Amino acid sequence: RWVERAGAGAWSDRMWFLTKTPYSNEVFRAAAEDLLAFHTLATGGSVKLIVLDLDDTLWGGVVGDDGWENLRLGGHDAIGESFVDFQRTLKGLKERGIMLAIASKNDREVALEAMDKHPEMVLERSDFVAMRIDWNDKPGNIADMVRELNIGAQSVLFIDDNPVERSRVREFLPEVIVPEWPANKLLYTRTLRALPVFGLEAISDEDRRRTTLYQEAEDRERTRSSFAGVEEWLASLGTKVVVSPLSTSDLARVHQLFGKTNQFNLTTRRWTEQELRDRMEDPLRPIWSFRVSDRFGDSGLTGMVGLDLTDPDRAVLGDLVMSCRVLGRKVEEAMLHVACVHARSLGRTRLTAELIPTAKNGPCRTFMEASGFERTGTNTFVWDLGTEYPVPATLELISGEMSDRS
Incomplete structure (x- = not known):
């Protein structure tokens, strides 16, 4: 499971010759994320809010450059269908009581137009409790949402395809759960479902x-x-x-x-x-x-x-x-x-x-x-x-x- 999440970077010749351990730091990072998640569940916590990027996270492509008509979402396209499946999975989590929010560097009106007009969108505006679609720093936007919703940062999961954005959130909001995210869009749904952060308790x-x-x-x-x-x-x-x-x-x-x-x-x-x-x-x-x-x-x-x-x-x-x-x-x-x-x-x-x-x-x-x-x-x-x-x-x-x- 951890090797799968690390992908092609799972193996390290350097680590093998130094420590006789064949795994790269990416595998150990995935293991640490799971251990932290299990600890969170065991101590009475679980993810309450998933904060999502938009471009190449909820849909394929950059809406500001490509236009909403040309996004990869649904259609007779493996990548497009994988984004629809990912959105359906998120919708299911929302129906279980896990809140969804957006933190995206984009022009707000352009992004919302895509959400409103694209016929293959599964998620709607009303599915999100908060949206920060602007050019501000994402850690600051996430911190604002945490305060507004009155939840702990440790109950927030941040998903972004951009490793730079993930790194910044880890640095400035260390309590937020920031999993490594695959470059392969076809693995988005599997990766989300594999995260041990949602709990198994009865849904009220x-x-x-x-x-x-x-x-x-x-x-x-x-x-x-x-x-x-x-x-x-x-x-x-x-x-x-x-x-x-x-x-x-x-x-x-x-x-x-x-x-x-x-x-x-x-x-x-x-x-x-x-x-x-x-x-x-x-x-x-x-x-x-x-x-x-x-x-x-x-x-x-x-x-x-x-x-x-x-x-x-x-x-x-x-x-x-x-x-x-x-x-x-x-x-x-x-x-x-x-x-x-x-x-x-x-x-x-x-x-x-x-x-x-x-x-x-x-x-x-x-x-x-x-x-x-x-x-x-x-x-x-x-x-x-x-x-x-x-x-x-x-x-x-x-x-x-x-x-x-x-």
Whole structure:
């Protein structure tokens, strides 16, 4: 597999005579990429975004020189058909919830004309969550997209036929996954499918709608400047938060969120599906799921709260997990309210949150520090349940099965 990816440059006489190893550095680079990818999957990460070049990557030829009519895409041509197959494979990944974006040095209108008019294009504008089609440096454009989408650079895969561009992204964005890419266009689909970076977990409705969800987020943000303050803007969204005890129908999505969420995750515990099933039957370790929607769309199941009630006096907030795409809309405050309501209804006098800090869960730490909970230790936060934790006025909390209906 690594030799195949390295192609004709896989063998090195120099390495053989120096080390009695016949393989070139290109083979070892391919091996290192796979090891990094496997490590990423094993530690709760996987590729969320594929950033693609256009010329000789999504189609054959240079659109600015050749014109869209003369691109090699489909038709009775092996190379053209291979690009169509590559686009179909990318479309399939997008339908599994992996986002697509473009970083191309091109005239924007010329490139978009090709996308809109070429009859063999499989991918459409709406398939991409972000497009940077300009003459700016690609590492900078990719970094901008990572910030806008609020994802980690380590969950980005960059595909470009140009080795110079690949090298620049590796240099300036070392966390981004940049595989070696074959010169032979016929190998594009095989190379993409061979990358061990996509995971094998169950696909949720939220996964399938991920591109739409990010496009809705862009629409939401565009309205922000129309309001004098954040509170007015939040109130205008008409946010509804539905809270429910963990159910079998939500188990796969909840397991996925526990496994993938790093930034807004109080403890970063990775519960197995069986452990979650066990907790569904354990009244002392309940879990609630949170679904969020507003006038722009349905964000789906985006948060969980889990309590440990084994101590008869206090409740422990063992799990506070939320997708960052709803961060900043006060959903996190509604989640704390739910935890406090349930703990108080069972006679507990305080709710304790023990943050387990990681390199990535800074957003959760920042929230807890500003949450109103009393900080009693470096990573310990406590709420006195003699006082009700408020529900944000900018959203509607809908709960059919809580002790205190909100």
